[in-house]
Amino acid sequence: MPLTLALARERAEGECRTALVPETAKKFSALGARLRMEQSAGAQSHFLDTDYAEVDFAPGLPEAYASADLILRVTPPSLDEVAAMPEGAVLIGLLKPFESRERLAALNARKITAFALELLPRISRAQSMDALSSQGACSGYQCGLIAAARCTKFFPMLTTAAGTIRPARVLVIGAGVAGLQAIATCKRLGAMVEAYDVRAAAKEQIESLGAKFVDTGVSADGSGGYARELTAEEKAAQAERLTKAIAAADVVISTAAIPGKRAPVIITRDMVGRMKYGAIIVDMAAESGGNCELTQPGEHVIANDVNIHGPLNLPSRMPTHASELYAKNLYNFLSPWIKDGELRIDWDDEVVAGTVLCRDGATVHTAVRQILGDA
Numbered sequence: 001m002p003l004t005l006a007l008a009r010e011r012a013e014g015e016c017r018t019a020l021v022p023e024t025a026k027k028f029s030a031l032g033a034r035l036r037m038e039q040s041a042g043a044q045s046h047f048l049d050t051d052y053a054e055v056d057f058a059p060g061l062p063e064a065y066a067s068a069d070l071i072l073r074v075t076p077p078s079l080d081e082v083a084a085m086p087e088g089a090v091l092i093g094l095l096k097p098f099e100s101r102e103r104l105a106a107l108n109a110r111k112i113t114a115f116a117l118e119l120l121p122r123i124s125r126a127q128s129m130d131a132l133s134s135q136g137a138c139s140g141y142q143c144g145l146i147a148a149a150r151c152t153k154f155f156p157m158l159t160t161a162a163g164t165i166r167p168a169r170v171l172v173i174g175a176g177v178a179g180l181q182a183i184a185t186c187k188r189l190g191a192m193v194e195a196y197d198v199r200a201a202a203k204e205q206i207e208s209l210g211a212k213f214v215d216t217g218v219s220a221d222g223s224g225g226y227a228r229e230l231t232a233e234e235k236a237a238q239a240e241r242l243t244k245a246i247a248a249a250d251v252v253i254s255t256a257a258i259p260g261k262r263a264p265v266i267i268t269r270d271m272v273g274r275m276k277y278g279a280i281i282v283d284m285a286a287e288s289g290g291n292c293e294l295t296q297p298g299e300h301v302i303a304n305d306v307n308i309h310g311p312l313n314l315p316s317r318m319p320t321h322a323s324e325l326y327a328k329n330l331y332n333f334l335s336p337w338i339k340d341g342e343l344r345i346d347w348d349d350e351v352v353a354g355t356v357l358c359r360d361g362a363t364v365h366t367a368v369r370q371i372l373g374d375a
């Protein structure tokens with residue numbers, strides 16, 4: 001029997017993306033896979049059932065998953081969804097691996113082999129599979145748009161008959177994939193952009209986009225190309241220099257993150273108190289606790305006439321392109337292991353070994369095991 005690849009509609013609140021788009025369905029089918037999909041599973045991303053020529057449709061999730069060998073998802077499955085998976089199936093998605101011991105236990109109880117794309121090694125060969133990057137780019141772009149739409153000022157310089165308008169000042173804190181996209185978006189809209197990151201490589205990347213690097217003298221490269229947590233002295237040095245830049249900004253976009261940890265608190269209540277009246281903070285780190293002390297995840301709060309936005313699931317605001325990129329990441333990860341309609345995974349491959357979360361009824365990822373135990 002050829003490999004059956006299955007997809008159900010994403011049921012998490014506010015989730016509009018899908019893990020299989022018509023283009024990747026065609027490509028999986030060309031590799032010999034059978035495709036089974038819940039009706040209307042692509043509709044929230046504006047892909048119609050009729051766009052998926054190679055797919056058999058099922059009326060609901062249980063029927064879609066019933067004979068699945070390989071299940072594609074965007075978000076982690078609920079416990080009920082895990083229960084609907086055939087024992088021993090392979091699951092791949094953004095599974096929030098550090099979030100729930102209960103979910104891990106449920107996956108292990110059903111002997112699901114689970115790949116969590118958040119764990120994908122950030123190496124050159126894996127760039128085309130890197131869902132954190134593709135979705136981060138969507139998030140950064142959306143942050144720039146939210147900021148421009150909510151700002152009480154023009155982003156570009158404007159020369160009008162009534163006089164000249166100065167461009168808005170934007171500060172981007174955290175210049176990883178999302179932060180760099182936020183910088184590029186705000187630059188395209190004509191704002192004056194400054195940016196800051198603790199990784200040494202970020203300076204050159206910020207400047208290559210035409211933004212000014214804010215130098216706090218703090219450098220904190222960690223392992224795997226990521227930042228590490230700052231020491232108390234480093235935090236104080238960073239705060240001293242950033243307070244001035246934050247006070248001068250009309251818009252602050254913050255995207256700073258440390259993998260597997262709460263987002264660092266960089267913008268304190270006191271710093272908000274020194275900001276311009278009417279200024280805006282778009283805190284992309286809201287999902288993992290927020291870079292601003294006053295951020296409420298999913299809310300818009302006003303403090304000292306500063307508008308603090310903590311938007312959640314930003315890629316889902318542009319589900320068509322976010323899904324296209326995400327679905328291609330999945331195809332690029334899986335396609336080397338599908339031959340003649342069969343899934344033959346090389347467990348020694350560096351990318352596979354780094355991304356696998358559970359296998360044969362056990363949690364196998366070392367960092368997840370250290371934090372959540374064996375589950």
Ligand code: NAD
Binds near residue numbers: 198224230266
């Ligand atoms: P991330 O989402 O984990 O963090 C966002 C940014 O916040 C990072 O740039 C980080 O340095 C920064 N940050 C953390 N603490 C901070 C603090 N206290 N103050 C200011 N900034 C702080 O990062 P990401 O966007 O996923 O990317 C992280 C790294 O991985 C980058 O170096 C990126 O170039 C690299 N990367 C490599 C590949 C690849 O080769 N496959 C793909 C994507 C990203």
